[in-house]
Structure formats: structure tokens, C-alpha cells
Amino acid sequence: MTAIATITPAITQPAGMRPRRLTPARIGIYAFLIVTALFFLAPLYVMLVTSLKPMEEIRLGAILALPRAPTLEPWVKAWSAACTGLRCDGISVGFANSVKILVPSVVASIAVGSLTGYALSFWKVRGAGLLFGALMIVAFVPYQIFIYPLVRVFAFAGINNSILGIVLIHTIFGLPTMTLLFRNYFASLPQELFKAARVDGAGFFRIFWSVMLPMATPMLIVAVILQVTGIWNDFILGLIFAGRENLPMTVQLNNIVNSTQGERAYNVDMAATILTALVPLAVYFASGRWFVRGIAAGAVKG
Amino acid sequence: MPLVRHRTASRLAAGLALSPALLVLVVVYLGCTAWTVWISLTSSRMLPNSTFVGLRQYASLMGNERWQVSVANLAVFGSLFLIASLALGFLLAVAIDQRVRAENTLRSIFLYPYSMSFIVTGLVWQWLLNPSFGIEKMVRDFGFPSFRFDWIVRQDMVIYTLVFAAVWHAAGLVMAIMLAGLRGIDEDIWKATRIDGLPPWRVYLSIVIPMLGASFATAAVLLATSVVRLYDLSVAMTNGGPGVASEVPAKFVMDHLFERGNLGLATAAATSMLITVAAVVAPWLVWQSRRTRRAHA
Numbered sequence: 001m002t003a004i005a006t007i008t009p010a011i012t013q014p015a016g017m018r019p020r021r022l023t024p025a026r027i028g029i030y031a032f033l034i035v036t037a038l039f040f041l042a043p044l045y046v047m048l049v050t051s052l053k054p055m056e057e058i059r060l061g062a063i064l065a066l067p068r069a070p071t072l073e074p075w076v077k078a079w080s081a082a083c084t085g086l087r088c089d090g091i092s093v094g095f096a097n098s099v100k101i102l103v104p105s106v107v108a109s110i111a112v113g114s115l116t117g118y119a120l121s122f123w124k125v126r127g128a129g130l131l132f133g134a135l136m137i138v139a140f141v142p143y144q145i146f147i148y149p150l151v152r153v154f155a156f157a158g159i160n161n162s163i164l165g166i167v168l169i170h171t172i173f174g175l176p177t178m179t180l181l182f183r184n185y186f187a188s189l190p191q192e193l194f195k196a197a198r199v200d201g202a203g204f205f206r207i208f209w210s211v212m213l214p215m216a217t218p219m220l221i222v223a224v225i226l227q228v229t230g231i232w233n234d235f236i237l238g239l240i241f242a243g244r245e246n247l248p249m250t251v252q253l254n255n256i257v258n259s260t261q262g263e264r265a266y267n268v269d270m271a272a273t274i275l276t277a278l279v280p281l282a283v284y285f286a287s288g289r290w291f292v293r294g295i296a297a298g299a300v301k302g
Numbered sequence: 303m304p305l306v307r308h309r310t311a312s313r314l315a316a317g318l319a320l321s322p323a324l325l326v327l328v329v330v331y332l333g334c335t336a337w338t339v340w341i342s343l344t345s346s347r348m349l350p351n352s353t354f355v356g357l358r359q360y361a362s363l364m365g366n367e368r369w370q371v372s373v374a375n376l377a378v379f380g381s382l383f384l385i386a387s388l389a390l391g392f393l394l395a396v397a398i399d400q401r402v403r404a405e406n407t408l409r410s411i412f413l414y415p416y417s418m419s420f421i422v423t424g425l426v427w428q429w430l431l432n433p434s435f436g437i438e439k440m441v442r443d444f445g446f447p448s449f450r451f452d453w454i455v456r457q458d459m460v461i462y463t464l465v466f467a468a469v470w471h472a473a474g475l476v477m478a479i480m481l482a483g484l485r486g487i488d489e490d491i492w493k494a495t496r497i498d499g500l501p502p503w504r505v506y507l508s509i510v511i512p513m514l515g516a517s518f519a520t521a522a523v524l525l526a527t528s529v530v531r532l533y534d535l536s537v538a539m540t541n542g543g544p545g546v547a548s549e550v551p552a553k554f555v556m557d558h559l560f561e562r563g564n565l566g567l568a569t570a571a572a573t574s575m576l577i578t579v580a581a582v583v584a585p586w587l588v589w590q591s592r593r594t595r596r597a598h599a
Contacts (some may be wrong), residue, residue, distance in 0.1 A: 036394060037411045040470065043426040044414075061439040063430070099577035116323045125317035131324060138331040140583045142531050144555040144572040148341070148565065149334035158443065158478045172326050181324065214381045233419030235534040236556070250421045254538055257425050266429065275423045284417035285410070291417065292409075 051271035058266050066099050074267035082268055084255040091272045094252030100163055101248055105170035106227045112171055113178020118208050121186035122194045140178035147240060161243025169241045178223060185219040222294040225287050229280040249276045342569035350565055359570035372549045380529040382465045385564050387525055391476020399484045405460050413474035424538025427467035457547035459541055476521045483517030523586050530579050
């Protein structure tokens with residue numbers, strides 16, 4: 001409940017001991033940070049240089065070397081001609097599918113989550129506490145438990161292997177986190193706000209739409225960051241529920257890289273990998289501290 | 303009385319707004335779990351049937367070699383991943399907390415892997431650890447022709463490469479959580495320890511770490527749930543191989559559901575996963591709710 005409040009003052013001032021001058025200890029700290037930073041950056045760097053090399057250079061093996069004859073051809077091929085099985089339309093197909101899945105899923109999951117969070121925090125509905133507690137617990141359960149029955153139910157309803165099906169799935173599995181996020185945020189708002197709106201005669205949806213949702217802009221941003229990265233990065237749900245025609249980018253990427261016959265085009269693979277990572281990376285670097293706030297808020301259950 | 307009617311309408315609306323959540327909880331979360339547990343008690347193969355066989359599926363699960371490997375892998379992976387991520391994340395947070403330069407840049411570098419998918423993570427590390435092109439080849443060309451780092455193709459070592467990739471992916475998350483915890487520690491505590499002349503390592507060991515208990519618990523639970531869910535990384539990096547050396551329980555369930563057509567065994571495995579998660583999460587939830595209750599009292 002108060003977890004978000006205690007975590008979000010997050011990055012204010014460093015609390016560690018005030019440094020004197022450049023002591024051996026400080027050199028050690030910097031050495032540790034720099035070496036670790038290089039270790040963290042190395043994969044990104046290797047991906048990038050590999051994707052810009054022609055295959056002849058890759059066969060030489062120097063993975064850290066800069067490309068001698070940089071080429072964008074692997075990128076073009078990855079985007080529009082890489083093969084998954086018999087079809088060679090590139091990863092752009094997966095990109096389009098992921099966008100088609102992403103947009104409605106983000107909107108639907110945030111809409112349902114924010115409304116549920118609002119109803120749970122201001123309206124004294126009987127059993128609300130129980131519902132909330134149960135939602136928090138089931139958030140931990142691995143998907144494998146639900147997958148088979150859900151496939152059967154969806155097949156029965158005729159929405160298996162469709163965009164609608166996968167959007168519904170993302171909405172269902174996004175519900176606990178989204179509800180938690182908004183419930184905690186609304187619970188931190190002053191109750192007087194709600195009471196004043198009620199005295200003015202505003203009803204349930206009116207208060208939600210004109211008072212609470214505008215107040216919840218920071219949480220909306222956090223929720224969008226969380227859902228965009230989470231849904232874009234999803235693999236297992238897209239694999240099972242989206243259907244062959246709508247496979248998201250992550251699934252297509254894995255098919256391109258791991259089911260190639262004959263010699264693998266590593267440069268094309270790496271270009272496709274970067275392309276798949278581009279959306280969450282862009283969200284991450286554009287959102288800065290909001291991203292940390294998002295994972296902290298989404299992380300703390302209960 | 304219009305006001306009263308208005309109020310009733312609003313109450314009704316509130317109940318209505320909660321109905322999707324209630325429906326999801328009952329139908330999906332509870333209903334599907336019950337269905338899965340039920341199938342695991344039947345003799346279902348390709349198609350579900352309702353021949354009750356008790357715990358026979360669980361017995362054959364325990365005797366299944368691939369399941370045994372999967373569970374052992376999860377234990378090894380889980381414990382190493384937890385320890386390494388928590389340790390590295392904590393050390394990074396402490397180091398960054400020493401008023402270092404370029405703090406924002408460093409934080410961004412440590413956290414960016416977490417924004418990417420396990421598929422991307424797995425494919426990158428598959429490439430880096432590839433013996434004929436990756437790190438092994440690089441060090442050999444550097445003048446150490448006998449250098450060996452072929453863990454990813456060795457049955458006895460492959461699981462450690464998964465740990466490697468997963469720590470790279472998640473250590474930044476631990477750092478972010480720990481840093482938030484460190485920044486929440488009162489400035490007066492630092493002043494007091496300075497006056498007492500305690501060496502910094504003592505302060506961290508006996509004062510700071512105990513104070514960060516909640517941060518450690520949060521990070522640990524978060525990492526632990528991702529351990530049980532581990533699937534994408536194994537699929538992308540090694541596809542469970544070489545042989546079955548990097549199989550994990552979640553993959554066991556998926557493969558037996560959709561490729562091998564053995565529903566009974568798959569659902570028994572899924573139920574076992576559920577029990578494991580419950581054993582991890584339940585104590586933490588109890589602890590959490592006690593803590594909040596105490597905070598409110």
C-alpha cells in the first residue's frame with residue numbers, strides 16, 4: 001500500500017559517505033563501476049558491429065572489431081527478406097503484428113486496470129478487499145497453469161488465434177499489476193477530493209473520468225511504460241494465442257534465428273535482434289526515471 | 303428522491319466496474335487452475351478424458367528423466383541467479399551511491415538490459431558464447447590458442463551460461479531497487495556512524511544491509527517468480543539443449559502440452575510449478591501483511 005510512496009522518493013540525493021579526495025578506495029569503486037559497465041555494454045556493442053559486417057568479415061571471428069567495410073545490407077535483409085520457414089518477408093511482418101497487438105492491449109489493460117483500481121479504492125463495495133487480495137496473489141502464478149484451459153475456452157468462443165484473443169489475454173494477465181498500480185495511487189489521494197465530487201452530485205463514471213483520471217496522469221505514464229515494454233517483450237502468450245498469421249516480433253525473431261537451415265547469416269540475425277529490441281529500448285531511454293518508477297511500482301505487490 | 307436514486311445508480315456502477323475483475327478472477331485464475339489440477343488427476347493424453355487415476359501422473363512425472371533434469375536445472379539456475387543478481391545489484395547500488403560522477407549514465411547502462419526481452423537477451427548471449435565465433439575464438443586469436451570457453455555446447459556447463467545471461471538481464475533491476483532503498487536511509491545514520499568512527503564496510507554490513515531488508519525481500523521475490531517462469535531464455539539461447547541439458551519446468555509443460563500431446567503429464571508438471579510458487583510466495587505475503595498491519599497500528 002504505502003510501498004510506492006516509500007520507493008518513489010527514489011533517486012534524490014546520494015546518501016553514501018562524502019568522499020575526501022581520490023583515495024585508493026575511490027579508485028577501486030570507479031574501476032568496479034567501469035569494468036561492470038563495459039560488461040553490460042559489450043553485448044549491445046557486439047550486436048551492433050556484427051549487424052554492420054558482411055559475412056566474410058564475420059567468418060574471421062573478431063567479434064569486437066569494428067566493421068572494415070560497414071554495410072547496411074543485413075539490416076535491409078532483416079527487415080524485408082529474412083526467412084521464417086518458407087516465407088521470406090523479413091521481420092517487418094512481426095513488427096506490424098506486434099504493433100497491432102500492442103496498441104489495443106495497452107489501451108484495454110490500462111482502461112480495465114484503472115477502472116478496477118478506482119472502484120476498489122473509493123467505493124465501499126462489499127468484498128472489495130478480498131477481490132484485491134486475491135488478484136495480488138494470483139499475479140504470481142506461472143502462466144503454464146492457465147494456458148491449456150484458456151486455449152480450450154478461446155477455441156470454444158472462436159477467438160483462438162486472433163488479434164482479439166491475444167489482446168484479451170494481455171488484458172487478463174495485465175489486470176493484477178494495473179489494478180495494483182492504480183489502486184495504490186488512488187488510495188494515496190485525499191479522500192476529501194472524492195467526497196467533494198460526490199457532494200457536487202457527480203456519479204461513478206463522472207468522478208472517474210473528470211476528476212480521478214486527470215489526477216492520475218503520472219500513473220498513466222508509468223502504466224503505459226510498463227505495458228508497452230511488457231507486451232512488446234512477451235513471447236509465450238503471443239506464441240500460443242496470437243495465431244500463425246499474427247505472430248509478434250519476438251516469436252518471429254526466434255524463428256528467424258533458431259530455425260534457419262544451412263549457414264546462418266549472423267549479421268542478419270543480429271540486425272533483426274536489434275530491430276526487435278528497438279521499441280523497448282526507445283521507451284527506456286526516452287522515459288528515463290519514469291522507467292525505474294514503473295518497475296518499482298509494478299514490483300511491489302501488496 | 304432523485305439523490306438517493308443517483309446514489310444507488312453509482313453503487314451499481316461501482317459493482318459493475320468490478321465485474322470484469324471478478325470474472326477474470328473466478329473464470330480464468332480460479333477456474334482454469336482447477337481445470338488444470340483436475341486434468342492432472344486423469345489419464346489424459348492427446349485429448350482430455352475424465353478417467354480418474356489419482357496421483358499416477360505425478361508418479362510418472364517424478365520418474366521422468368527430463369523432468370528431473372528440468373527441476374535440477376531450476377534449482378541450480380535459481381539459486382545462482384538469485385545470489386549473483388542480488389550481490390551484483392547491491393554492490394552496484396552501493397558503488398553508485400558514493401557520489402560518483404556520471405551517475406545517470408551509469409544507472410542507464412546497468413538497467414538497459416532489463417528493458418529488453420529474454421528472447422533478445424538469449425540470442426545475444428548465444429552469439430557471444432558461440433565457440434567458433436564468440437569469446438572463445440576472440441581469446442584464442444589474441445594469443446591463447448588453447449583457451450576454452452565452450453560452456454554453451456557442453457551438457458555439464460550449459461545451465462551456467464543461462465545464469466550468466468539472466469544476471470546480465472536482471473542485475474540492473476536489483477540495483478534500482480537497492481538504490482531507492484539506500485536513498486531512503488536517513489542522513490543522520492551516516493552522521494552518527496561517522497562520529498562513532500565506524501569503518502564503511504562495517505556500516506554497510508551491520509547497519510545498512512539489515513535496514514534494506516524490505517528492498518532485498520522485494521528484489522528476491524521478484525527474481526524468484528521470474529525463475530519459476532523461466533522459459534523464453536532457454537528457448538532462445540539453447541532450445542533446451544544440448545540434449546536436454548538446459549531444459550526447465552516451464553518448457554517441459556509447454557512441450558508436453560503442444561508438441562508431445564501428453565496433457566496429464568503436462569498439467570501435473572504445471573501443478574507442481576504452482577505448488578513451488580506457493581511455497582515461495584506464501585511466507586513472503588504473510589510477512590508483508592504483518593508488516594503493513596504493524597505499520598498501520
